[in-house]
Amino acid sequence: MDAATFEQLVVEELDRLPDDMVDGLDNVVFVVEDRPEDGSLDLLGLYDGWSLTERDRYGSSGELPDRIILYRESHLAACETLEDLRDEVHTTLVHEIAHFYGIDDARLHELGWA
Template identity: 40%
Template sequence: MDSTTFEQLVVEAIEDLPPPFGDYLENVEIIVARRPTREQRRALELKPWHTVYGMYDGVPYTERTGGMLLLPDTIVIFQDALQRDFRTAAQLREQVRRTVLHEIAHLFGISDDRLRELDAY
């Protein structure tokens, strides 16, 4: 799948969000990358054999205080791993959606442990 078609899956996942959530994404840059950089893998503490579909970089809303000067938050969706692991169009579309929602959850301060508790993995 070419990058433009894949990016459209990400756009669809964002457009499907209920309107109130879209307001919280105004200062969030959402990027599609083929794979994580060496620095991103280090930041996520990934071993060479680990796979990652997305990452959130920023200060979650739950950790912000008044007067903080913040750079835009960033969500990165990694195309190669998703395409490799989800072969059909339906599977890929669903996992891209799940990955986008997962990373948005981090923006709201929801940890990976809490997402596991909620059975959101």
């Protein structure tokens, strides 16, 4: 799947998320990259920023946005069908958005999102 098609799939899955999950996202951008910096295919996504629970000040002007990154090639390597790919992108989005809200990997694992 080419980059443009994958990005469209990410947008579609983002649109399917509950409003109360995405409405609170402030100063966050979603980015698709081919692979993580180390070149591996092990990482599906990454939250790059400060979670709400770790911010001592929030919303000050001039701050760069936090980023939620989805790795296209990692997803493609992990999924055999389009349905599997949609499910994995959805799960990755929920997982990384949860990090924005301060939910750690241990709790996400307990909830079935890790």
